[in-house]
Amino acid sequence: MQIQVKTKKPKYIPFGYKLMLTYLVFVIIPVIAIGFFSHNMYQNSMREQTRSNIQGTLLQTRDNIEYKMSDVERVSSMLYEDYFLNLQLRIIDEGWDRYERMTKIILPKFDIAINATGVNIAMYLFLHNENFNEVYTGSLTNENPVLLERDYNLYHIKRIEEKSWYKNFPEEVYGGTKVWESVESDSDFNRISLLRRLVDNIRPVSLKETGFMRLSVSIEELFQSVDYRKIGEGSILAIRDEHGEVIHQSGIMPNDFANDTIHDKQYMMITESMRGTPWELVAYVPMTIMERDSAKVRIFIILLCILCLIVFTIAGMFISRYFSIRVTKIVSVLNAFREGDLHKRMGYKGKDEFSQIALALNEMGHNIDHLIEQVYVTQIEKRELELESLQAQINPHFLYNTLSSISRLAKFGEIDKLHRMVLDLAKFYRLSLNEGRTVIPVRSELEQAEAYINIQTTKFGDAVSIYFDIDPEIIKYDTIKLILQPFIENACEHAWFGDSIHIRIVGELEGNNIIFKIIDDGIGMSPLLIKQIFDPVEGLNTGYGIRNVNSRIQLHFGPQYGVTIGSRPGIGSTVRIVIPAQLPDRKVKTYE
Structure with missing residues (x-):
């Protein structure tokens, strides 16, 4: 029978506590104390100064109003x-x-x-x-x-x-x-x-x-001189009668302004009586104006904090030397792991956290070195299976729609159209199969899109107008297949706005990226529908083909590439596809 003996843990001050206490004593406590007392000392001073300045502005405004009122009263006195x-x-x-x-x-x-x-x-x-x-x-x-x-x-x-x-x-x-x-x-x-x-x-x-x-x-x-801008943005300047009713107001009062709590917390009220009438001139000054005036206080505190930081940093350098030797060993091993050298080990004797970290790092290096190869191989296989699965989901969806169109042509006896559609369908799948390759030349992707367009032209006739605007520079690059056809199909099937639709396919080189755009003048999409396409609601199957293309691009090239949609209802939609410009002789790097 084996007896386990519990060993008593050594008593010591943890490394984290040492750092915390050092910064607490030398940085945090002085900065908080200085900031608190300085803010209280200057805040009251700034508030009184602001009130005095605004009171002077009110007096000047009152004098201007009284001058105009006395001018009118002078006219009455001439007759009286x-x-x-x-x-x-x-x-x-x-x-x-x-x-x-x-x-x-x-x-x-x-x-x-x-x-x-x-x-x-x-x-x-x-x-x-x-x-x-x-x-x-x-x-x-x-x-x-x-x-x-x-x-x-x-x-x-x-x-x-x-x-x-x-x-x-x-x-x-x-x-x-x-x-x-x-x-x-x-x-x-x-x-x-x-x-x-x-x-x-x-x-x-x-x-x-x-x-x-x-x-x-x-x-x-x-009351032309009653202008809130003399006080500051966000303030309110008003003339009130003896009943408290507002005769004239400059500035916009918020909806909850009637609440006295809002007055006290967000505004400072300053009043000035008008001679000869029971009216009063009232100014509501937002506290933000006084906060703006207290910028001098903040500058003072910042400068003081910088001075404290310099002094305490020098003191902290001597303290940190005690820990630097131990930390350097850990950092050297971590840097070796980061650079791919998982065989480096460290030895440290002691009874604190450093000895536990050393033991854990040594074991972690051994385990990671063993597991990384298995994980890497598994991830590559998983990505390849996901790409094959997404690719396989595109063709049946398109085939179902095309066969339905062929069935309708056969039903109505349009043999010539049926013959052309079958030939274009055969060409489409010949280009789609492409000997099982996922990466194809841009030229082949455009030919495949053209084959699909011929099918749609046969189906809809002159109601569908599609043309290309392709930069010849992009022809020499590669792409993954079937990234254009789903969007052309989506426009032809769902974007009709009236009895015709025009679609423009743009391909251009932008820096190190290839940009494809599918632009239509159809019915457009709402922001909610676009959101549901990329983040579908449970029970809805909106935008399946669009998500498929976006997922395949990001799986193959990385999350910085993919599909975005811009649309306005009643105007049309623009689909933007971004892929890297990769030449055929370059090895395609799959995102991992």
Whole structure:
């Protein structure tokens, strides 16, 4: 009876742990610490600096908006504070006096006011004194403020007495009651109006309403300076009213922008109040802009890491000398194995992983040397059997289709066509057999394709138009057989789009490769169908012949060669076949 004695494993620090601890102490821990503290230190500084810069941009934008708004308000003030104008609006008379006062005093003042600014204003005036005739262009109910820019319409006040925006207008405070609001058709034309009364300002001031002003301005023109690009790509700049509704916006808000969590995590919000209105200017700045500004921090960390790496590399060189002698022995044996010398062995005395590696390498070299010959021979035999199997699958598929066509010709008594088809079929198989060889000249492959084309021409007549565009330089090279016919057959059988089809066969030399293209103007294929051809779904047998050709090419020449398909439904398809350019006197190297 044999007793097995368990030997106690020697205690030592594994080689992997030694390397890990060395790098952990000398590289990883300092770099993480430096990166963490440096990032926290500079990130807050960069954020404050970015906020300060954007705040300055908002102030400048606000000033530009307020300037344009004050320009519009100045026009209203010219009429509001005109003592003489308000006096004339109160006078009631008839005949020539009314006409003369209207044309020589009142209307000229309106003309001067509307042209006293660079802003394109459409002015609507509503007067209590119905003694004056209405003067307007277009219709109040179907107004178009854009066509009225730099002009005005004069109406009686009764036209707006029932309008909610007029009825709810705030109580008058001399010189201070004015409201910006989108009324009537402003929303349809992306505009906003300054609403203001005309009052009796004759001393003593009674504040009695003598008329009402509405100055309509394009929002795009009024808020022209609101441009998110001043802040940065991806930012949003908006004008919000007292209810939080967006009046104008520059930049695209994401679909999930309403989520407050998105605001906090992805955007920094900066606001600026607008003087004279309850509006506010709001900027949403993506955190990516601040990340861009923190590039200086990253550069600092990288430079510091490089410095640490240099210092620690010098220290590590002395430590690594302890392991270099042992590792060198292993590397020398592995290099010998890589170069094909499987007879080299190594000896190492010790009680750690190196002794186990030495023993394993010696045994592995012996085993691989013994097995490599068996595997090599087996793989060659397997490749040859696979090629023969794939080749054998092509001919029955084609033969079945051709015999079906011959049967139809015989049934309808078309003897001449039947005779030509049989002769072309015999020629096709004579070229296909080719004394059992898989590799044939390109010339023979083209002749075989031509024989198949003759069969299809006999079958379909003038409905099929096929022609060759072959570079004579490729004739001298070799190819594996039956790589063109399956694609011509596929186009003739499945690509019809109408009552005819045109097929072009191209062969050209491109560097050290031969490129064949089969181009048709047929129905085309969808991306899903092309995917299923090369990666078929279980239960579907789509593209069997195409996969067959692709597999034979890759088995014979390697995975860098094969078949690709480009197609668009309704336009046609292009099959591209790539094989290496190999001369007949060169030994074909099969991919292993």
